[in-house]
Amino acid sequence: MDKVSKHFKIIAGIGLTLVSIFWIFPLLFILMNSFKNEAGINTSPFSLPNADTFKGIQNYSTSIQGAGFFQAIGLSFFITIVSVVVIVLFCSMCAWYIVRVKTWYTSVLYYMFIFSMIVPFQMVQKTMPATATWAGIANSVGIILLYLGFGAGLSVFMFTGFIRAIPIELEEAAMIDGASAWRVFFQVIFPVLKPTAITIAVLNAMWVWNDFLLPYIINVKTIPVVIQGAMVGAYGQVNRGGFMAMLVLAIIPIIAFYLWGQKHIIKGVTAGAVKG
Amino acid sequence: MRVSKALEKWFPLFALPTTAAFILAFGIPFILGFYMSFNKFPRVFRLDSRTFQNMHWVGLDNYKAALQxxxxxxxxxxxxxxxxxxxxxxxxxxxxxxxxxxxxxxxxxxxxxxxxxxxxxxxxxxxxxxxxxxxxxxxxxxxxxxxxxxxxxxxxxxxxxxxxxxxxxxxxxxxxxxxxxxxxxxxxxxxxxxxxxxxxxxxxxxxxxxxxxxxxxxxxxxxxxxxxxxxxxxxxxxxxxxxxxxxxxxxxxNAPTQSVGQAKAVIFFILVALISFIQLRATRSQEVDG
CATH class of the missing domain: 1.10.3720.10 (MetI-like)
Incomplete structure (x- = not known):
């Protein structure tokens, strides 16, 4: 690490502290106002709640029930967790197959997955819901299959990159010993894939949790969909305290997730930079 | 080679779930989206025979409307x-x-x-x-x-x-x-x-x-x-x-503008693909230099 002068350290410290306060301010602003009544939010949005403006946790209890926010939290957790498990499991299996079975259709498959990464979602925004409805998967369980399909591009791409670096001798030895493909994958390959699997799980968890357009167009009410609906459906009549309480509750799991897996998350997003 | 042979017959177990989901979520909708950009959408778009009877080919009209x-x-x-x-x-x-x-x-x-x-x-x-x-x-x-x-x-x-x-x-x-x-x-x-x-x-x-x-x-x-x-x-x-x-x-x-929207989406896709292509070139040339 560079040696730096004392002066520089002090000035940089002050500068960074000021910028950090600016960075954190939006979150504090929302948190603070989520405990106020409407008058307080309108007249003194930048001050802490006082005796006149404090509303307790009422914004968190009554105001958000009507919007179906509590159901949305449960649904978002369910969809995110199951989708991530499904994506990690099936994409690693598929990637192994693509790398180890060398025929024309595995390379076709591989390039199709890569191709899908550069296609913006608007391209399928109208036709995907129709296809999903036809297949009977335009619902809160079927959406998991849709996430597997859309997540396959990046996840298979990253898994194949890693599997190519694994020496094939390991698998050959296991197969000579009579192990089935199933056992070779789960006892030899998957344990080696674990770091990549964590990276891919992190990337997909962030994507699925925050995704708006996909659940919106097939009418699955996850957190972003409900938040957007609460704002648009209200036509200026929105209860802002309750709305900000929703924003706070939507952000808390993300911060908890970050505190829980900081190292993996930083590693994951750096590795995921390939997507572009 | 031994692994390749032994594994090949396991396609349904290892590769099919992801492939099927991919085709349903992305493959069919992508091809259909491209095709629909040359058609006038019926008011309600579903994958059934009525929809396909009610849409008609308009060539490049949607693209012309998009650019205008x-x-x-x-x-x-x-x-x-x-x-x-x-x-x-x-x-x-x-x-x-x-x-x-x-x-x-x-x-x-x-x-x-x-x-x-x-x-x-x-x-x-x-x-x-x-x-x-x-x-x-x-x-x-x-x-x-x-x-x-x-x-x-x-x-x-x-x-x-x-x-x-x-x-x-x-x-x-x-x-x-x-x-x-x-x-x-x-x-x-x-x-x-x-x-x-x-x-x-x-x-x-x-x-x-x-x-x-x-x-x-x-x-x-x-x-x-x-x-x-x-x-x-x-x-x-x-x-x-x-x-x-x-x-x-x-x-x-909106039902009346969805056909034009699909043509715009194709144009949007081409622009995004162009960015990705330039990126690929830039990264490649850097690897050669480095």
Whole structure:
């Protein structure tokens, strides 16, 4: 690490502290106002709640029930967790197959997955819901299959990159010993894939949790969909305290997730930079 | 070869689930979307025989209508301007922070976490968080809303994307800076190079690949921006702050314009693919140089 002068350290410290306060301010602003009544939010949005403006946790209890926010939290957790498990499991299996079975259709498959990464979602925004409805998967369980399909591009791409670096001798030895493909994958390959699997799980968890357009167009009410609906459906009549309480509750799991897996998350997003 | 042979018959177990989901979610809709851009959509679009009886081939009419649509051209210019301004700001600020936070400064891990966290928050929530703050600030200073003018909306969007992406780019730049061998910087210092010379002749060339990654990542994300646009301004006032993705989304929401929307989506796809192609070329040429 560079040696730096004392002066520089002090000035940089002050500068960074000021910028950090600016960075954190939006979150504090929302948190603070989520405990106020409407008058307080309108007249003194930048001050802490006082005796006149404090509303307790009422914004968190009554105001958000009507919007179906509590159901949305449960649904978002369910969809995110199951989708991530499904994506990690099936994409690693598929990637192994693509790398180890060398025929024309595995390379076709591989390039199709890569191709899908550069296609913006608007391209399928109208036709995907129709296809999903036809297949009977335009619902809160079927959406998991849709996430597997859309997540396959990046996840298979990253898994194949890693599997190519694994020496094939390991698998050959296991197969000579009579192990089935199933056992070779789960006892030899998957344990080696674990770091990549964590990276891919992190990337997909962030994507699925925050995704708006996909659940919106097939009418699955996850957190972003409900938040957007609460704002648009209200036509200026929105209860802002309750709305900000929703924003706070939507952000808390993300911060908890970050505190829980900081190292993996930083590693994951750096590795995921390939997507572009 | 033995593994390949033994594994091949296991396609249904290993590759089929992902392939089937991929074909349903992406394959069929993509081909259908491309085909539909040359057709007039029926009012309700389903995968049934009635839909296919009610649609008719119109050739390039949808594309002509798309290119003659003033709102689409406006969205293109707005998106391009927003992208240029944001890419420059995000990368300059992120690089500056990365330079500072790779020096021995107390509490730098806390600073890194603070700058990075907004990146984890989704676009819809992010847009609404800032809508509340910016409206409060604007009400307090000039007595107006963010939807008052396109300039407010533009600046608001730039602030939101900076707040979201700077921390992410900073992490990539930090990784790049930490990979510079210490001897190189020391050698430059011994030769009496000042900070400007060290920055432009040593640091920047050494992190060129990080710069390429970050510039294209911000470029693609800004160009495709949707969630933040929808939640922060919703395109208001009028459709003056509508970006390309939102413009297409609005077309899909109304039955009469959905065919034109599909043609716009194909044009949008070609533009995004072009960016990816240029990125690939830039990365390749760097690998040759390095």
């Amino acid at each position: 649509d003033g709102s689409f051209l406006h969205a293109f210019v707005f998106t391009a301007l927003f992208t240029v301004v944001s890419v420059i700001l995000v990368n300059v600020i992120a690089f500056t922070l990365a330079m500072l936070l790779t020096k021995a400064i107390a509490g730098r891990n806390i600073y890194r976490a603070v700058f990075f966290i907004p990146n984890l928050i989704g676009g819809i929530v992010l847009g609404f968080v800032w809508q509340n703050i910016l409206n409060a600030i604007l009400q307090w200073t000039v007595g107006r809303d963010i939807t008052y003018s396109a300039t407010y909306g533009f600046i608001g969007l730039v602030i939101v994307i900076n707040w979201q992406m700077i921390g992410y780019m900073m992490i990539i730049y930090i990784a790049g800076i930490q990979n510079i061998p210490g001897e190189v910087v020391e050698a430059a210092a011994i030769d009496g190079a000042g900070w400007w010379v060290k920055l432009t002749k040593v640091t920047l060339p050494m992190v060129a690949s990080s710069i390429t990654i970050c510039v294209f990542l911000t470029l693609a994300n800004c160009f495709k921006l949707f969630d933040q646009n929808l939640s922060l301004t919703g395109g208001a006032p009028g459709d003056n702050t509508e970006m390309l993705a939102l413009n297409i989304f609005r077309d899909f929401e």
